[in-house]
Amino acid sequence: MISEALAQGDSMIHRLDPCVRVVCAFGVSFALALSEQFGVLGLYLVFALVLVALASLGAGPVLKRLKPVLLFVLMIWVILPFTHEGEPLLRLGPLTMTRPGVELCLRITIKSVSILMVFIALLATMTVATLGQALHRLRVPDKLVFLLLMTYRYIAVIQEEYQRLLRAARFRGFVPGTNLHSYRTYAYLAGMLFVRASLRAQRVHNAMLCRGFNGTFRSLDSPLSNRLNPVFMTGVSALTLVLVVTELLWK
């Protein structure tokens, strides 16, 4: 169900320090989300494409991951141009496409696709374990990092429990439909997941206490030293700064 296939590569981006990647992804995403001018947004789109290329990810896996957002974009193109008020652009029978509506859709499309490409290029190219350690070094609260890593660790286990419960239900002839019986069955399945999760948590916690867990978060990773780190950081910051200034001066 969960694959971290993109994290396996060995590109320039993969070899960078995870902290550098997290900081860059954060900065670029927010700068992008706050831009409005089409010229600047176009440049961001190119920027995002360059980052994806630098991570040497194939078009196939990237498109697959963009599928949810592409569906969303399709949905807004069907609704917004026709419901937005403003200067009409095109009449299709009883419907009128308005210029501000189309502009809004175009802006949202470029922004959402570019932000997700930046996310895929910089963050999806590392495992959550690495990401957690990077967040820890960036002073994200210990408890939050701990929650993130523990949740990540147990998702696969709980997923397996769910498959087991579902298989057992199917063996007993469960065929899902739109009826109360099906909803009740799913409710009991989900309930059992929570019950088992809670019981498992007690065992895990006891085992951790036996091994001397005292609440401190330890991380064994040592940051990769790579001469590209400062270069990449400076390059991305400078480019983002130029784009932000252009955006501000455009008006």
Next chain:
Amino acid sequence: MHISEGVLSGPVMMAGAALAVAGTAVGLKKIDYDRIVHVAILSSAFFVASLIHVNLGPSSVHLILNGVVGLLLGWAAFPAIVVALFLQAVFFQYGGITALGVNAVIMALPAVICYYLFSPFLNKGKKTVFAASFLAGAGSVFFSCLVLGFALYLTEKSFFEVSLLVVTANLPVMIIEGIVTGFCVTFFHKVYPEILPRPRGRSNP
């Protein structure tokens, strides 16, 4: 149910992020290190349960169950939901970084509200428990839709139709969530009541 990247205006995005940080901070403060493993593994269960699809006529919808998480964890549901949403973003690209704050508020705030509204009824008779948890399940989806619609409306007045569409399209989801949450909590009552929050008055983690 979430808002995609690139939709929200700057002020709405920032307000969402600020609220999410505040809620997460309160939640983290309420979790001590004896409970943190419990919260983390329930958060994994929430992640997996939200991938369960149930039939709805010819189509299907996925469960949300933020009501159940709220009833089980109280304020701790906030960081648990934030973490699960972040992992969804990493694994499936359901959203990215900039909308995470608003999406966290959409999911987690109703969960906490439902905890305060309905958890006092969880140690009553069977029918009361079912009714309270039905309302918690349906109510948290309803509140989520309201917050989502409100965030869209604040961004752009012309999103009003979209917001209305979101609420109406989610009416069947509210009913399903209510039924599933109702059965789920009565199930806890039968097989493992310790998982439910203890009555108020005694210390409530």
